[in-house]
Amino acid sequence: MKLLIAIIRPGQLEQVQNELKDVLDEQDNFRLTIEQVEGHGRQEGRSEVYRGRRIVPHLVEKIKVTIALNDDYVEPAIDAIVRGARTGKVGDGKILVLPMEDCIRIRTGERGPGAI
Amino acid sequence: MPRSIRAPLGGPGLQEVPPTVFTPTVFTPTAAGAGCALFPSPDPAVDAVAIDTGSTAWMLTSSALVLLMVPGLALFYGGLVRRKNVLTMIMNSFVAMAVVGVLWVLVGYCLAFGDSIGGLVGWSTDLLGLHGLPFDRMLADKGVPEIVFVMFQGKFAIITPALISGAVAERMKFSAYVLFTALWSTLIYCPLAHWVWGSGGWLFEYGVLDFAGGTVVHVSSGVSALVLCVMLGARRDFSPGKMSVLPHNLPLTLLGAGLLWFGWFGFNAGSAVAAENPVAGTVAGLAFATTQTAAAAAALTWMLIEWWRHGTPTSLGVASGVLAGLVAITPAAGHVTPLSALAIGSVSSVCCFGAVQLKNRFRYDDTLDAFGLHGVGGLIGSVLVGVFCFTPVPGLLADGGAQLSKQIVGTLAAVAFAVVGTWLIARFLQATVGLRATDEQERDGLDISLHGEHAYHHAIGN
Numbered sequence: 001m002k003l004l005i006a007i008i009r010p011g012q013l014e015q016v017q018n019e020l021k022d023v024l025d026e027q028d029n030f031r032l033t034i035e036q037v038e039g040h041g042r043q044e045g046r047s048e049v050y051r052g053r054r055i056v057p058h059l060v061e062k063i064k065v066t067i068a069l070n071d072d073y074v075e076p077a078i079d080a081i082v083r084g085a086r087t088g089k090v091g092d093g094k095i096l097v098l099p100m101e102d103c104i105r106i107r108t109g110e111r112g113p114g115a116i
Numbered sequence: 117m118p119r120s121i122r123a124p125l126g127g128p129g130l131q132e133v134p135p136t137v138f139t140p141t142v143f144t145p146t147a148a149g150a151g152c153a154l155f156p157s158p159d160p161a162v163d164a165v166a167i168d169t170g171s172t173a174w175m176l177t178s179s180a181l182v183l184l185m186v187p188g189l190a191l192f193y194g195g196l197v198r199r200k201n202v203l204t205m206i207m208n209s210f211v212a213m214a215v216v217g218v219l220w221v222l223v224g225y226c227l228a229f230g231d232s233i234g235g236l237v238g239w240s241t242d243l244l245g246l247h248g249l250p251f252d253r254m255l256a257d258k259g260v261p262e263i264v265f266v267m268f269q270g271k272f273a274i275i276t277p278a279l280i281s282g283a284v285a286e287r288m289k290f291s292a293y294v295l296f297t298a299l300w301s302t303l304i305y306c307p308l309a310h311w312v313w314g315s316g317g318w319l320f321e322y323g324v325l326d327f328a329g330g331t332v333v334h335v336s337s338g339v340s341a342l343v344l345c346v347m348l349g350a351r352r353d354f355s356p357g358k359m360s361v362l363p364h365n366l367p368l369t370l371l372g373a374g375l376l377w378f379g380w381f382g383f384n385a386g387s388a389v390a391a392e393n394p395v396a397g398t399v400a401g402l403a404f405a406t407t408q409t410a411a412a413a414a415a416l417t418w419m420l421i422e423w424w425r426h427g428t429p430t431s432l433g434v435a436s437g438v439l440a441g442l443v444a445i446t447p448a449a450g451h452v453t454p455l456s457a458l459a460i461g462s463v464s465s466v467c468c469f470g471a472v473q474l475k476n477r478f479r480y481d482d483t484l485d486a487f488g489l490h491g492v493g494g495l496i497g498s499v500l501v502g503v504f505c506f507t508p509v510p511g512l513l514a515d516g517g518a519q520l521s522k523q524i525v526g527t528l529a530a531v532a533f534a535v536v537g538t539w540l541i542a543r544f545l546q547a548t549v550g551l552r553a554t555d556e557q558e559r560d561g562l563d564i565s566l567h568g569e570h571a572y573h574h575a576i577g578n
Contacts, residue, residue, distance in 0.1 A: 011559035014353055046560070049568040 001100040001113055002074045006065040007037070007093040008085040013063050016084030020067075023076040031116070033066040043091030062093060068103055070113050168259025171389050174400065175264050178386025181379045182271035186213055186278055188375025192435070193282050195368030196484050200561025201286045202364065202571045208281035211294055212274050216301045220270040221246055227306035228269065232316025237307045260389060268386060273309070276333045277301050282484035283341035287351050289553045290566045292545050299544075300340065304537040308332050308530060313390075324526030325505060325519070327403065328387035330447020330498040331530040338491020339531050340538040342482060347542045348551050350481035352558055366431055373435035380407055380442045384449035391450055399507075403449035407442065410461030414441025417465035436489065440468035443493030448501040452511075456504035464496045498527040 008016055013034070024030040038059040045057035069077055078095055086092050105115040190209035194202045216224070222245050230238030242248025246266065255262040277297040284293070311317040312326045319331075326332060353361065363369060384407040388400035418437025419429045444464030445457055452460065472488035475481065482488060502520030505511040512520050545551055552558075557565035564570055 011561075046564050047568065048564065048570060 001103060001116065002069050002071065003098040003100040004065075004067045004069060004074070004077060004081070005096040005098065006067075006081050006085065007039070007062050007095075008065060008081070009087070009091065009093060010036075010061055010063050012085045012087070012092075013065075016065065016081050019080035019084035020077060023080045024073060031068065035064040035066070037062050037064045041091070060091065068100060068116050070116055167254070167261070170397070171258065172260045172264060175260050175268055175386060175389045178382035178389070179264070179268040179271055181382025182268070182275065182386065183213070183379075185376050185379030185383065186210070186271075186275050188372045188379055189275065189278055190372065191368050192372025192376060192439075193285065193369075193484050195365040195370075195372065196282075196363040196432075197285050198361065198561070199364040199572055200563055202368075202563065203567055203569055204290060204562040205281070205285055207290065207567065208285075208293055209278040211290075212278040212281075212297055215294060215297050216274040216277060217270065219298060219301055220273050221266075223302060224273055224306050225266050225269065227302065228273070228309040229266075229314050230310075232310065232314055235311070235316055235318030235321060238310045238314050238316075255390075258389065265390065268390075269309070272329055272333060272383075273301055273305055276305050276329075276337045279334070279337040279486055279490050280341045280344060282486035283345035283482045284348050285483040286562065287552055287558050288348060289549070289551060290562070292549050292551045295545055295549065296344070296541060299541045300538065303541065304336060304340065304534055305332070308336055308533060311529070311533075312526065319526045319529060322525070323509075323519070323522050325451055325501050325509070325523065326447045326498065326526070327391060327450045327501075328384045328446045330444075330494050330501070331527055334443045334446060334490040334494025335498060335527060335530045336494075336534040338487045338489070338494050340534045341486035342480070342491060343535050343538045344542055345482045345487070346480050347539070347546070348481075350479070351483070352555060354481045363432065370431055370435050373438050377411055377438055377442065380411070380446075383407075384446060388450050399450040402453075405454050406445055406449050406452055406457035409454045409457040410445035410448075410464075411438050411441040413458045413461035414438065414444070414465035417462045418469055421466065421469050436468070436472070436485070437465050439489050440465045440493045443468075443490055444497035444500070446494070447498045448504065451501055451505040451507060453504075453506060456506075460497060460500050460504065463500065464493045467496050468492050495527060495531075498530075499523050 006016070017032070020030060020032070038061055040059055043060055045060045047054050047056045049055070065081070067077065074097065078097070081095055102111060103113070103115045104111050108115075186209050190206040193209065194206045197205045225246065226240055226243035227238055230240035230243050233239050240248075246263070249262060249266070251261065251263050253262050254260065255265045258265075277300050280296075280300070281288075281293065309332050311319040312324060312332050313320060319326075324331070351361070355361075381404055385400045385404040388397075388403050392399040415434045415437035418433050418440065422433040423429045441461035441464060444460050445452075448457070448460055468485075468489050471492040472485045475485075475488065499520070501511075502517070502523035503512040505519060509515065509519055542551065553562055553566065
């Protein structure tokens, strides 16, 4: 079991969801958690102007997607996220892949791969 | 001759003037032709007959009320778009106040209410920039200074192009929108206002009733919105019923609807000043009552339809119903009874409810239903005036459809003119500056891309 954390552009979220939909067997009911985050990397924030004062924000808005996967789905999901999130410019984001020790479905108490 | 004015009660040959309080002498502009008449020497004879303080005060108030509808519309529309486009949406309304506010004084009033040229457009050189309009010249026999009428009419000219912006939300380039507003206001709105309201205008002479702008404001902007949104194409992620294009702030929209309703009393009951002969009062009261009644009936109808069809009465549904009723009663406000207003509001609500579903079937992206509400509501109202009117002319039951056919002719003329004119203007802009924002700007949101601002910042880092 792996945990995928993807940091992507807010505008690409829909495309990422659509790509994921095609590779995960639950189709459009797949489990996905999304957070609005801010951070900085190499991408510069788009400057804003307030009464003539130009301000370059030091933090850039991003979307963080967290998704838990059984091993067979990891590579297809990574490919799907890359397809959906890539624009080719600085700031497209990152995908982090983490090992996942366990997964518990709260409603039933079920554990392990079946609970994902 | 007095300068052209909006429809006196009844139009030509049909006047059933209610008993007047006093009979003002029609002011013949003695300083006519004198370009330097800005501060004419006081003429006691003119002053004595001229001003009706009640009408003037109400018209000044109404002008301010109608202007308040523009930020009302901005909030109404702003709440319905996604958070990344709310500022540009609000800007579309505010910039109309700026652009049309200037154009109206320079040429707009002259084109709409100048001396008629063949019934098609107005023109009086002394009205260019209002330079030959003495501030104390009275508007014909209305007891209201003409400058007040200029301002009142100017507010209508401002809100009309702003209505169109709802159909092109989230994707139209701001510069193209500003140019479109300037051209559309000058080339479409002003002539159309002249046709319907200017004395000598061909629809006015024909006897078409449009109390406060059903054809001039709502039909024209509604059908233009449809043409423009089809030419512009759908948003990149347009797909009916999709999650991501939900309204981002409905309380904003409801506040906007409230301001629109409030301002509409100026829109409709204020129009009585121009229509009623010679001074406002009774018809203003009637227009006020029908406006209130139609909006309420339409809101109730929309809510009940939703309850029945979807099981949940929604706040947006009530707000939409309010709009549908207000739009439809606009051409009829001073011509029908409150009971007829109930019927007009309800019928409009049913039709608009159906019309806003059409975009899902035909897949055009009339984003905020400018056509579905203003176009369809305006058509319904403009036609139903001919059915329900009782003053100054009888309606369908009494006249066998004579007025109804006039209404249909007037409405079709407005539709044809607005559709063709909008198409030409949009083609011109498409070929020169381009209509659409780039794909990237659209994805990132027009607020940050075109205006360099965010409406809402994240809590982190601020």
